[in-house]
Amino acid sequence: MLLSGLYAGVELGLNRLLAMDSTALPRLARLSGRVIAVQCSAPAIQLYLLPGADGLQLATHWEAEADCRLQGPAAVLLRLALADDKTSLLHSDQLTLQGDSGVLLELAAILQDLELDWQYELARWLGPVAGPLLAGHVQSRASWMKQGAGRLQQMFADYLAEETRTLVGRREAEARFTELDQLNLALDRLEARLQRLAQRAKPDA
Amino acid sequence: MSDARKATEQEPTTHFGFQSVPESQKAQKVAEVFHSVASKYDLMNDVLSGGMHRLWKRFTIELSGVRPGNRVLDIAGGTGDLTRKFASLVGPSGEVVLADINDSMLKVGRDRLLDKGVAGNVCFVQADAEKLPFPDNHFDVVTIAFGLRNVTHKDDALRSMLRVLKPGGRLLVLEFSKPSSELLSKFYDTYSFRFMPLAGKLITNDADSYRYLAESIRMHPDQETLKAMMAEAGFERVSYHNMTGGIVALHRGIKP
Numbered sequence: 001m002l003l004s005g006l007y008a009g010v011e012l013g014l015n016r017l018l019a020m021d022s023t024a025l026p027r028l029a030r031l032s033g034r035v036i037a038v039q040c041s042a043p044a045i046q047l048y049l050l051p052g053a054d055g056l057q058l059a060t061h062w063e064a065e066a067d068c069r070l071q072g073p074a075a076v077l078l079r080l081a082l083a084d085d086k087t088s089l090l091h092s093d094q095l096t097l098q099g100d101s102g103v104l105l106e107l108a109a110i111l112q113d114l115e116l117d118w119q120y121e122l123a124r125w126l127g128p129v130a131g132p133l134l135a136g137h138v139q140s141r142a143s144w145m146k147q148g149a150g151r152l153q154q155m156f157a158d159y160l161a162e163e164t165r166t167l168v169g170r171r172e173a174e175a176r177f178t179e180l181d182q183l184n185l186a187l188d189r190l191e192a193r194l195q196r197l198a199q200r201a202k203p204d205a
Numbered sequence: 206m207s208d209a210r211k212a213t214e215q216e217p218t219t220h221f222g223f224q225s226v227p228e229s230q231k232a233q234k235v236a237e238v239f240h241s242v243a244s245k246y247d248l249m250n251d252v253l254s255g256g257m258h259r260l261w262k263r264f265t266i267e268l269s270g271v272r273p274g275n276r277v278l279d280i281a282g283g284t285g286d287l288t289r290k291f292a293s294l295v296g297p298s299g300e301v302v303l304a305d306i307n308d309s310m311l312k313v314g315r316d317r318l319l320d321k322g323v324a325g326n327v328c329f330v331q332a333d334a335e336k337l338p339f340p341d342n343h344f345d346v347v348t349i350a351f352g353l354r355n356v357t358h359k360d361d362a363l364r365s366m367l368r369v370l371k372p373g374g375r376l377l378v379l380e381f382s383k384p385s386s387e388l389l390s391k392f393y394d395t396y397s398f399r400f401m402p403l404a405g406k407l408i409t410n411d412a413d414s415y416r417y418l419a420e421s422i423r424m425h426p427d428q429e430t431l432k433a434m435m436a437e438a439g440f441e442r443v444s445y446h447n448m449t450g451g452i453v454a455l456h457r458g459i460k461p
Contacts, residue, residue, distance in 0.1 A: 001448060004260050033273035033296055048267075052293050059263075063270030 007047070007058040015055030020116040027110045029053035034103045037066035042073040051107060068099040084112075219357055223420045228357055232333075235355045236307050238414045245409045246313065247284050252404055253415075259286075261453050262350060264446070265379045266290050268457060274298040275345040278369065280334050281305055281352020285314035285323070291346075292318075292327050302339075304332040305352075334362040339369045346370075350379040354425035363438035370460040376440060382447070382454035383427040389450045397422065428454045 018024045031051035038047045048066065050057040070077070072095040080089045086108055090097055097104070123131030161169035168176070216227045221235070250258045265287065271277055273296040279288045282303035291301045303318075305311045308331055315329045332338050334349065334356050347366045356362045366376050384390040397419035405415030426434060428445050431454070435443045440458025447454050 001260060001264075004263055008260065008263060033294075050294075054293055059267045061264075061267045063268055064272050 003045070004060050007060060011056065011058045014058075017114070017116060018055045020118060020121055021114045022117065024110055024114060025053060025055065027106075028055060031103060031106060034068075034100075035062055035064060035066040036104055036107060037062070037069045038077065039069065039071040040074050040077055041071060045074075049107065051110075066099065068097070068101060068103045070104060071096040071098075081108075221417070221421075223424070232306065232357060238417055246310065247317075249405070249408060249415075252408065253401055257449055257453075258351075261379060261448055261455070262286050262290075264448060265348060265350060265377055265455055266294070268446070268455060269346050269348065269377055270375065271295060271299075271346055276343065277301045278337075278339070278344045278347045278366075279303050280332075280337075280347065280349040280366070281355070282350075283310045283314055283352075285318045287348055287350055288314070288327060289318055289321065289323050291348075292323050295326060297326055299326055301327045302330055302344075303327060304330045304334075304337070306331065306333050335365055336361075337365045337369050341368050342371045343369050344371065345374050346377070347374070348377045348379070351381070353378055353380050353431075354421050359426070359434060360438060363435060363440075367439045367460055372460055374460050376435070376456075376458045376460070378431065378435070378456040380431070380454065380456070381422040381425060382431070382451055385447060385451035389452070393452060428456075431456055 018028070028051040032053060034051060036049040036051075038049065039045075040047070046060060048059040048062040050059065050062070072080075076089070076092065076094045080086055080095065083089050086105065089095065090101065119132065119135040122135050125131070126134060157167075157170075160167045161172075216229065218225045219228045221230075254261075269277075269291070271291055271294045273294070275295045276299060277291045277295060279285075279291060279301060282288050282305055285303055288301050288303040295301060303311070303314055305314065311329055311331055318324070318327060330338065334352065335358050347370055349362075349366070353359060353362065363376075370376060384393050398416075401415045401419050402412040405418075406412040409415075425431075428447065428451065432443050432445055435456060435458045438458075439461070441461045443456065443458040445454045445456040
């Protein structure tokens with residue numbers, strides 16, 4: 001019952017988020033009636049995902065047969081949830097996938113493509129004037145912080161590479177790597193040439 | 206199994222809470238209770254159960270095994286909590302019938318579902334659970350949530366539900382039951398007979414209806430008795446799940 005309560009809370013929050021994307025719910029409606037079972041082996045937890053026009057329903061138990069069943073330890077399932085390339089992870093030995101994987105991949109794609117219109121949600125709560133005003137302010141602060149973080153990262157990298165010489169600079173490293181590649185190629189050519197000469201030097205050649 | 210029907214010279218009696226009333230009057234008295242509480246039914250459910258009724262209903266849906274295209278009957282559906290979820294699960298090819306004997310509850314449920322945009326695959330029927338106006342072998346799933354204890358002849362109602370179910374179809378009975386621990390039982394008694402009528406008085410200005418609720422729960426058959434009643438009515442593989450320490454139990458039976 002506790003887990004069921006937890007799922008109910010997560011479901012409520014998740015569906016609010018899904019409603020903020022204009023395409024998520026119609027795409028989920030197309031998966032209506034499909035059941036995805038996720039069995040976490042460590043810790044042992046079972047989760048059923050039922051997409052529908054209202055969003056995603058989460059259940060601890062589902063009596064009807066699941067269309068797709070995914071089984072694996074929590075760490076791998078979490079990695080799968082966050083990974084961009086899910087297909088390669090799905091082929092890993094630690095995961096077992098039974099049934100129609102298309103349903104799972106479609107659901108993952110919907111969740112990955114989410115573009116949340118949080119400005120609309122803010123305007124809905126604060127009104128048409130205060131909402132966009134606050135959104136604009138938050139957006140400009142966020143952009144300033146992003147630029148600041150980028151500049152700080154650049155300065156720190158320059159300090160480590162140029163001032164303290166703790167690290168090699170990117171361009172310097174790239175030039176050195178190119179030289180090493182060229183040297184490697186030259187050695188390959190020399191080896192091939194020596195082999196050809198050795199063949200020629202043999203008495204019966 | 207049979208209901209507590211006391212034979213008198215004039216008419217058999219049955220219980221209405223802790224009172225004994227002629228059988229013909231029980232439906233009328235129960236109807237009065239629900240006419241009185243219909244408008245604030247959902248609010249009272251949340252207050253009295255601390256929101257737990259949502260989890261109990263959630264578990265009922267999980268155990269229903271409803272699929273797209275199924276036909277579902279939600280008896281005593283009241284304000285349509287289960288119907289709403291079933292309507293989304295059965296999809297446009299399925300059908301959900303919300304049935305309630307009480308027209309006030311049915312109106313509240315219908316308005317609420319229409320306001321939420323639930324339409325197309327849902328229909329509303331005022332019906333008595335003892336004499337369901339549906340053909341034999343018609344539904345894939347029949348549910349009755351917090352309604353069976355108000356039915357005068359529970360045996361007849363269970364047989365009627367069996368009749369309208371398709372073979373292999375399942376009946377789910379969600380109802381208050383008997384707490385499994387003595388300590389919880391004592392706390393629950395205090396809560397039911399002190400707090401519930403008080404909350405009823407404060408919120409709906411009707412303490413009597415909520416006193417009836419507490420009394421009717423005590424008069425309702427416990428888990429094992431209801432299980433035996435379902436088996437006697439003709440259900441197979443009857444089982445039950447206790448929830449919140451047995452305060453509520455979900456019984457499930459399959460039509461052979």
